[in-house]
Amino acid sequence: MLITVIGIGDDGLMGLTPTAKTLVDGAEVLVGGERHLAKAPDVQAERFDWSLGFEATLDKMADLADKRIVVLASGDPLYFGVGATLIRRFGAENVFVLPAPGSVSLACARMGWSIPDVQVVTIHGRALENLSLHVTPGARLIVLSRDGDSPSEVAELLTSKGFGPTRITVLEQLGGADEARHDGVAESWPNETRAHLNIIALDCVGGPNAKPLSRLAGLPDDVFEHDGQITKREVRAVTLARLAPLPGEVLWDVGAGAGSIAIEWMRTDRSCTAIAIERDGDRAACIARNANSLGVPRLKIDCADAQDALVSLAGAPDAVFVGGGVGVPGLLIKAWNRIQPGGRLVANAVTAEGAAELLKMKQVHGGELIQISIARNENKNKDITLFENMRTVTQYCAIKPLETKA
Numbered sequence: 001m002l003i004t005v006i007g008i009g010d011d012g013l014m015g016l017t018p019t020a021k022t023l024v025d026g027a028e029v030l031v032g033g034e035r036h037l038a039k040a041p042d043v044q045a046e047r048f049d050w051s052l053g054f055e056a057t058l059d060k061m062a063d064l065a066d067k068r069i070v071v072l073a074s075g076d077p078l079y080f081g082v083g084a085t086l087i088r089r090f091g092a093e094n095v096f097v098l099p100a101p102g103s104v105s106l107a108c109a110r111m112g113w114s115i116p117d118v119q120v121v122t123i124h125g126r127a128l129e130n131l132s133l134h135v136t137p138g139a140r141l142i143v144l145s146r147d148g149d150s151p152s153e154v155a156e157l158l159t160s161k162g163f164g165p166t167r168i169t170v171l172e173q174l175g176g177a178d179e180a181r182h183d184g185v186a187e188s189w190p191n192e193t194r195a196h197l198n199i200i201a202l203d204c205v206g207g208p209n210a211k212p213l214s215r216l217a218g219l220p221d222d223v224f225e226h227d228g229q230i231t232k233r234e235v236r237a238v239t240l241a242r243l244a245p246l247p248g249e250v251l252w253d254v255g256a257g258a259g260s261i262a263i264e265w266m267r268t269d270r271s272c273t274a275i276a277i278e279r280d281g282d283r284a285a286c287i288a289r290n291a292n293s294l295g296v297p298r299l300k301i302d303c304a305d306a307q308d309a310l311v312s313l314a315g316a317p318d319a320v321f322v323g324g325g326v327g328v329p330g331l332l333i334k335a336w337n338r339i340q341p342g343g344r345l346v347a348n349a350v351t352a353e354g355a356a357e358l359l360k361m362k363q364v365h366g367g368e369l370i371q372i373s374i375a376r377n378e379n380k381n382k383d384i385t386l387f388e389n390m391r392t393v394t395q396y397c398a399i400k401p402l403e404t405k406a
Helices: 018-025 034-038 054-063 082-090 103-111 128-134 150-160 233-243 260-267 281-293 306-312 331-338 352-365
Strands: 003-008 029-031 046-048 069-074 095-098 119-122 140-144 167-172 180-185 198-203 250-254 273-277 300-302 319-322 344-349 368-372 375-378 386-389 393-399
Touching: 003 018, 003 082, 018 069, 018 095, 029 054, 034 069, 054 082, 069 082, 082 095, 103 140, 103 167, 103 198, 119 128, 128 140, 128 150, 128 281, 150 167, 150 198, 233 260, 233 319, 233 344, 233 368, 233 393, 250 260, 250 306, 250 331, 260 273, 260 281, 260 319, 273 306, 281 300, 306 331, 319 331, 331 344, 331 352, 344 352, 352 368, 352 393
Parallel strands: 003 069, 003 095, 029 046, 029 069, 119 140, 250 273, 250 319, 273 300, 319 344
Antiparallel strands: 140 198, 167 180, 167 198, 344 393, 368 393, 375 386
16 A cells, blocks of 8 residues: 655646646546645545545545555645555555645745744644644744634734734735735734634734743743742742653643643643643633643543543553642552553652651652742732742652553
8 A cells, every 4th residue: 555645735736747637647546635636636636535534434445455546735744744644544654645834834934934943733633722832022933724714713812922023924815826915913913814824923922912922831820820829939839849841741730720730841842731620610610711821721620529430541650649638548659550660750749648658658658748838929028028928848759660560
C-alpha cells in the first residue's frame, strides 16, 4: 500500500511541479476536502471527501489498499495537516508526502517575518482562548483561522486583554488569484466577516491596561478567580519546581481548588496536559473559567471525589499533586499507586493531620520533606513596615522507582 499526499495552494494544480501533477493525474482514488477536490475537476478517479468522518474515511482507504490513492491537502500536509493522521494510521513507510508552501510560509513572506521568530497558534478546531497564552508585548504570532469571523473574534480577545494597540494583518486566499490583505489594529478592528480562507498575523503591542503574564511558575494570586482555596504564589512556585513538568507530560491535580497548579503546569509547554480533580461543583466551574482566561482551555476537569477519581481515571500520570484532602487516610497511597514508574508525587499540608500522613509516606516510600514559611509585607500602617506570616506548608516530594526486570 502506498498513499501519496500532495500539498496544494489556493492556485490548485497549477502550482504543482510536473512530478506532482503526474501523480495526481494517475490517481485511481482521489481523497480530500470538498475545496481540494474541486481544484482537480478533470482527474478521472474515484473520489471521496472527509464528510464521513476521519475514521470512516481512513477505513475506506484501507479497503482500497491495492489502488493508487492520492490525498490532496493544504500546503504542507505535515504542519497541522492530515499527513500526520495518515502516518499514524498507515505507517510512514506507506505514506509519501509532497508538501507545497504552506499558509505560514506564505504569510511570513508577505509580512517580511523570519519564520523561526514567529509563534504559530491555531484556533481552527480549537478554542479561541488558546491564543491568550501567547499574547505578550513584542510577540509576533501567526494565527490559523477557523473561518471568516475569526479576525474580529481575535481582535475582541486582544482588546479585552489590554492589547488593543496590537497590529493585525488579515491575509485572504494566500497564493491565489483573489489574494487580499487587510491591515488595522485590534481596538478599532471592524466587526465584519472576512473571506473564509484567511490567516491572521499579529504584532503584539500592550496597552496601558495590559497585564503580561510570564510562563514561569508563580503567577500573581489575583489573576485567578478563587474563594480562598488556592495554592499561594510563593508556595505554588516551589511546588511547580518540584513537579518539574516536561513537554508532553500529564499531571493529575487532586483537590484542585482554583486549579492554579494544573493551569500553571499546562502553561509551561503547549504539549503538557492535566486533569484537575475537584468535587465541589462551584470550584470546578471556577477552574474552567480560570483555564479559559489563562490560555489553557484544554484543561480537563473531573468533578468527583478524589478517592473515586483516583480509582476511575484511565491512564498513569507523570506527576500527581495533592493539595486538598492530604489528611484523608489512604489518599496519598492511592495517588502513589497510580503514578507511572519514574513519576513524581508532590503533596502539601497545612494541618498536623496532613503532615502526619506525609511523614508516613516518607517512612514507607522515601522522598523528601520540607517546610515552607513565607511572610508577606502588609502595609496596614504607613509609618512602619510589618510582615505577616502565612501558614507554614509541609511539602512531600518523592519519585516513584523505575520498575526493574526480573
